[in-house]
Amino acid sequence: MSIGNSPEDERSFQDESQEARPSVGRALQQARIAAGLTVDHVSSATRVRIAIVHAIEADDFAPCGGDVYARGHIRTLAKAVHLDPEPLIAQYDAEHGGRPAPTPAAPLFEAERIRPERRGPNWTAAMVAAIVVVIGFVGFTAFKGGGGDSDAKSQVADGATPATSKSASPKPKKEKPAEPTGEPTDSAIAAAPQDKVTVQVSAADGRSWISAKDHNGRMLFDGLLKKGQSKTFQDSSKINLILGDAGAIQLYVNGKKIQDNFQPGAVQRLTYTKGDPEAG
Structure with missing residues (x-):
């Protein structure tokens, strides 16, 4: 006869239905x-x-x-x-009522793009027109200079001293600036304010829902981050994060990459301060 179950005994009662699916x-x-x-x-x-x-x-x-x-x-x-x-x-x-329909992410990330903007002067078209004029002038000068050389040769043959003409020097081409890379450069790391905490959240391996609050609990962002997108948050002392799928997220804190092996699908609550990249 059994006197009672010990606190560690968590087995189900014998009279439970074996066919019923457990919760x-x-x-x-x-x-x-x-x-x-x-x-x-x-x-x-x-x-x-x-x-x-x-x-x-x-x-x-x-x-x-x-x-x-x-x-x-x-x-x-x-x-x-x-x-x-x-x-x-x-x-x-x-x-629990079924899985809710996902919230469309387009209004969150494209609201600024559809905002009408006031058009200014078309400086690009003006610059192109100026370049065309310069090229035409240089070509005309070069062509005319070619004829001048033949006249100069004839003058030399007759014993006359040819006049020295200055050749138009071509303008140096401006080098195209280097394309920005996805990783923060050393200058970007050095530019991170020392008196603030700066957190960049990037959906590198998939999409994830994220939430970010400042040290007063004010909501900075609450929504879905698609793959390839990133958000940057800054506060004077502390940033609080919640990651719905931490395995898809890559973090940069105060300009430094956080090396955390988050599991796919894992929910993480994180806090970062000015003294990090150590997790708070």
Whole structure:
């Protein structure tokens, strides 16, 4: 006869239906126990707080802070306990009203391009016209100078001294400036203000939702960053970041590249200050 279960005994009751599919939290808990892992082990491996791990295993997703974070935590915990995260995310969506339609990113990043601008003088056309005039004048001078040489030769043959004429010297061509590279140059790193914190977020390996706040909690940006796009944030003392898919993001803090091996699909909360690139 069993007197009672120990606190470590997390096995399901024997009278549960074997055909019923377990909930998302229950499935994660059973996989964790089967892998011989404790909540502390999972929290250390995923950087998800212990309280949130306990809440998710109890099917309480409110501490996650929203559906986006909940899906990210489910994906991270499933990988840590060797489960396929896709069925669990599909089950979560089915139980919580379905996956919401993605917010179109075009209004976020193209609003400034469609803003009407006042047209100024067309200096390009004026410059092209001036260059054409100069080239024509130089060509005419060269042609006329060729005829002058024949006259000079005839004068030399007659014993006369030819007049010395100055040849038009061609204008030096301006070198085309070098194309900017994706990596920050040494001058850009040196130009980073020492009395401020500057954070550049680049979606190098895919798209990701990001959120950025300053030291007063004021929202600087909250939206989707497409692959190849980047955002730069600056504050007098501190920048707070939330990365929806940290594995797709490359960070530059105060002009220096941050070498963090973030996992794809992992949600990361980061804080950077003037003294970084050490993570806050």
